[in-house]
Amino acid sequence: MEFFYNKGKLKDIAAETVRLAQRNGADAAQVDTSESASMEVTVRGGKLDSMDISRSQELSLTVYVNNHEGSASVGELTTIAMQTAVDKALSIARAGAADSCAGLADSALMATHFHDLSLYHPWELSPEAAITLACECEASSWEAHSAINRKKSEAALSTGISQNVYANSHGFCEIEQETAHTISCTAIAEKDGQMERDGWSETRRQSSQLPLATAIGRDGGERAARRLGGKTIRAGRVNVLFQAPISHSLIYHLLGAASGGALYHKTSWLLNKLNEQVCAPHINISENPHLLGKMRSANYDNEGVATCPRTVVENGIWNGRFLSSYSARRLNTQTTGNAGGAHNLEVTGHTLNNVDMRQALGTGLIVTELMGQGVNSVNGDYSRGAAGFWVENGTIVHPVSEATIAGNLLQMLPTIVAIGDDAMNRGLVLCGSILIPNLTVGGAR
Template sequence: MSGSTTSQGFAFTREQFQQIIEDTLAIAKSAGASDAAAEVSEGAGLSVSVRKGEIENVERNRDKSVGVTVYLGQRRGNASTSDFSRQALEQTVKAAYDIARFTAEDTAAGLPDAEDLVSVDEAAVDLDLFHPWAVDADGAAALAKRCEDAAFATDRRISNSEGGATSAQQSHFWAGNSHGFRGGYSSSRHSISVSPIASMKTGKGQVDMQRDAWYSSMRDALELASPEAVGRYAAERALSRLKGRKIATCEVPVLFESSLAAGMLGAYVQATSGGALYRRATFLLDSLGQQVLAPHLDIDEDPHQHKGKASAMFDDEGVRTRKRRVVDAGVVQTYFMSSYSARKLGLKTTGHAGGSQNLRLSSRLTQPGDHLEQMLRKLGRGFFVTELMGQGVNYVTGDYSRGAAGYWVDGGRIVHPVHEVTIAGNLREMFKQIVALGTDTYTMGGKTVGSMLLERMKVAGS
């Protein structure tokens, strides 16, 4: 990102941000801090929603902040402000300093070790994350309307809509600390979405109504799916849920749609994150070197993927990120740790302050032809899950129980929609019972995986 950020929709330039960081760190040092870290950021965006062809909301957002962390030995204080004036920076540093003064010492507190910090050259690598979208409110509304119109045009049973939306967001930041780290970059994320409602009369004089939704989200607006494609697919999803019914309680194989399988990958990250491990709040305690996934499964991480949804050359602390194999043949190779959680565990930071970066779960058994239809054939007779409800995951025990909807499959073919059921199991067993992954990969929040077939789960119905 060049200094001409004001011409790219930002109010502040990179040079201004760099000066704010230098000033803040200098103020912290003169106040008596043994170490300090600071970050300054700015975000701007436009969100427009329409419903039944009429504009419902037009929201513009612009926010900015400076955050500073002050260390007095092993005591830590943090404060932030949205005022960039010199006086405000001094007051913010003083607030962080005062918090640190009255905070108990913590042997794990402190900046990352200098050798773990990204170099200036590494930090400057451009991962192509910034693609500003010069769409105005009228243009955004037109895209959302095209999306919703396409849903309505799919079938006359698409009788209503919870609306279509277009969002264009961009931000930039600069960060530094007293160990010499400096770095920052601009990024963008844009999306279009729609939530159509399908309805039909049932034989009892009642109306069956089902909603579903779909969206497309990319860093570059030119790579978004067409509004018509998003609208049609959302409509088809809603239509396919009509005439849903409960099923009898059973224990059967379960196939998770790829977008939901990404959530399973997220559960793995949560269970092997440093915070959960040092608090002993995970069922995967002491799992390093242990077999926790089925032996045909690998998890790889690539933080340096161009245009990746979770790409970064360094984490939130300025620690360099690295490509790595997280799980090899089902065996845990490494955790997800910040410098603080790593110290708590007596280990080294893995560069994950702020979370995981572009994970991919893959199976050594997956064949090129393992698309969704083939995965349904592998399922044979069981439950294909396309929606999950509730937060029924206990990471301490691994117990998993969530409301679900989807389709009953028999002979490898969808027979009818299913709703109002609960699926239950334990993640420790579920991870080991993954028997296949499809080629129908989907990326959600930087996690990529295909549809996921589990050997069996309890499905509680009528």
């Protein structure tokens, strides 16, 4: 796969769109021009099930006129498309209400230093080779256990390249090229009339850093098979071990509550808790935007603001919000360089290995899957369906299905006992298993 536009041409298109917007009456403007190409194959039963090879282009423009904001997007990068985007954005801006918080980020905050973050590593892979790797992955899931259904399981491989230019009327105009490669397996295990579904996937910037396709398939098959024989459990209050990468969901809930939109809308369970204890005293969460080759690394955010490493939670105290320039103005503070989201969060704390974590769990539930979205973003109430394994005296006794976990995040996070040494990076968050005591678990045994 190759790009249609070279870097210089794509930057020229972005810069010219900004100038065109200003010539047509915009006080300020910002634009994203992007191009991507991808290939995805899915196999089932050892044969190709689907293949998608696609290309896309997009230009997204935001203009500001006397504190009025207007945005428009077009699906091509031609001169006509540029003018169309400008006309639409200006029309929307002039028709909308004024907002004193609207506008570009401060020019003094624009990134000026650009690290080589090793984000672009194309995979020269033919469709035939992609199909072969996906078939190897699927076959490995079958070999993991005799209960894996060969007709219902599947595997997929995707590879893609993208380049994006962000430019604004401060004179900022920079380009970033990225790649993403994924191999995944979804396995169905069947035995004695019971059917269980699970799987595994891995994504990397660089294909050479992906685990073997056979290893991914084997993990997917084993995860599905070991869920067979699941039982319900008696309702009560028990210790719960959120296995990595399921544990990452707890950090995503914290991230959502710490985001600017939730805070200025006053719909966050972290409202008025900045610089207060919200996690156990041993917990630290850092943001590291400049890690090499990671999926959420970036020199600048979606507004051109320079990113920098920082601490979000220190010794359990929450001291880092995730703000764009707009949300920062709404909160009467300064952007944190998080327009577009967070960058590489790492969770550390009191660490235990797998054996010690089970011993610390004692009798309780290891969670390997969560279902539903039962988290109240306003007050932190937590209630989600779960599956996993019942443990007694540190030893797994049987799989668990149809359980429900309930609590409140403001009470759960401060009681975290330990973080596992099994840390996994699933895109944004690097975190091991998380052990939380005395949660309400529903079910019937």
